[in-house]
Amino acid sequence: MARYSFKLPDIGEGIAEAEIVAWHVKIGDMVEEDDPLCDMMTDKATVEMTAPVAGKIVEVAGETGDQIAIGSVLAVFETEAGAEVAAAPVVETAPNEAAQVVKSDPVPLGETEKPSPLVGEGWERGREAEADASLPVAPPPLPSPPPQGGREPRRTLASPAVRERAKNLGIDLAQVQAEGDRIRHADLDAFLTYNQGYRTSGGARADEQIKVVGLRRRIAENMAASKRAIPHFTYVEEYDVSKLEALRADLNDTRGSKDRLTILPFLIVAICKALPKFPMINARYDDEANVITRSGAVHLGIAAQTDAGLMVPVIHDAQAKNVWQLAAGVKRLAEAARTGKAKSEELSGSTLTLSSLGPLGGIAATPVINRPEVAILCPNKVAERPIVRDGQIVIAKMMNMSISCDHRVVDGHDAASFVQAVKKLVETPALLFVE
Known part of the structure; x- marks a missing residue:
């Protein structure tokens, strides 16, 4: 027998280290070449690392959440003597569910964590023996289906966050039914609901301990840094969108079922038309260099919820697109973010x-700014409400618009004036199509 040490390759971004998001193997597992080993996350992408050789896993470089330096040993394999091993290739990144954090620039949070020492079979057994018996223990996993043809079946599609949660609960993902092409948290919830073995004797669902790693940890860090560094203020105004909704319905009737419009592309057009008079809204603030960069173009981030967490795909040069192009762009980017193909x-x-x-837009919101930007807008839900129009009480379709701004850069008067300018365009939708 021989031992082969697999070192973490440069994954193509010039980074110094990557975070272990999820392990797909454990010490003692037998793997074939190209079987999945683990998911490694950088600032922008999660990359699946695969086995370079066939053999037995005898050592791994740390646990989920640990930072591993490029070039350090990721895993050690016990292979057949004389087996030929090719050099580990450079891995090209391919963004997936955990690809984007809610911030464009990394936030310094102290010294970089040191790579964890390799974990061997003896250490693993010793740690299990020392485990505190008072801690909650996940229920035993369901039996796995027998291997086909002597090899374990390929793993079920699921995000690293879903895999980690299933691992903590002792759930075999092969036993979970998915509504779509991959297993999501809602599928795990349904599995727990209908499998009483995963519930406590009192009928309540068992407690879970979820380690904050990967995209969720980066979101937590970046949101905390944004609130620490930026003095936020929020302004809310109500819009009468009755005319806009009527126009939208007419346009959708004209187009039939093809590319039906939501209210979002109309709001984007209104925002882009109003921004030239308020350049401080469409800006980025480098608070270390004390430099504000006013952007001539509107590169609009669209916050999208995914199974892995909040992501912000960007419509570049939104000011140059019409409502149909914007609608198609929003739909495509949202789907790409959800499926990890952005x-x-x-x-x-x-x-x-x-x-x-x-x-789910609610009545009002106080959104957190996507640092280093200086403002974030949040349209709330459209609802029919009684209002006074020309001295008469009428029923109108109303929507509130919330904006949070960086008070170091944006004055309250400017934020309110900008929201009022957008309101005029939204309440008189013909102006949206006037050059």
Whole structure:
């Protein structure tokens, strides 16, 4: 027998280290060449590392959440003596579910974590023996289906966050039914609901301990840094969107079922038309260099919720697109973010962010700024409400618009004036199509 040490290759971004998001193997597992080993996350992408050789896993470089330096040993294999091993190739990154954090630039949070020492079989057994018996223990996993043809079946599609949660609960993902092409948190919830073995004797679902790693940890870090560094203020105004909704319905009737419009592309057009008079809204602030960069173009980030967490794909040069192009762009980017197929250039460079919760939009919001931007807009839900118009009480379709701004850069008067300018365009939708 021989031992082969697999070192973490440069994954193509010039980075010094990457985070272990999820292990797909454990010490003692037998793997074939190209079987999945683990998911490694950088600032912008999660990359699946695969086995360079066939053999037995005898050592791994740390646990989920640990930072591993490029060039350090990731895993050690015990292979057949004389087996030929090719040099580990450079891996080209391919963004997936954990590709984008809610921030364009990394946030310094102290010294870089040191790579963890390799974990061997003896250490693993010793740690298990020392485990505190008072801690909650995940239920035993369900039995796995027998291997086909002597090899374990390929793993079920699921994000690293879903895999980690299933691992903590002791759930075999092969036993979980998925509504779509991959298993999501909702599928795990349904599995827990209908499998009483994963519930406590009192009927309540067992407690879970979820380690904050990967995209969720980066979101937490970046949101905390944004709130620490930026003095936020929020302004809310109500819009009468009755005329706009009537126009939208007419346009959708004209187009039939093809590319039906939501209210979002109309709002984007209104925002782009109003921004030239308020350049401080469409800007980025480098607070270390004390430099504000006003953007001539509108690169609009669209906050999108995915199974892995919040991501912000970007519509570049939104000011140059019409409502139909914007509608197609929003749909394509949202789907790309959800499925992990968004390109790196589609996930960076935003100058202003629009966060919409759709039908869950609520009455008002206080969104957190996507640093280093200086403002974020949040349209709330459209609802019929009684209003006074020309001295008469009428029923109108109303929507609130919330904006949060960086008070170091944007004055309250300017933020309110900008929102009022957008309101005029939205309430008189013909102006949206006037050059």
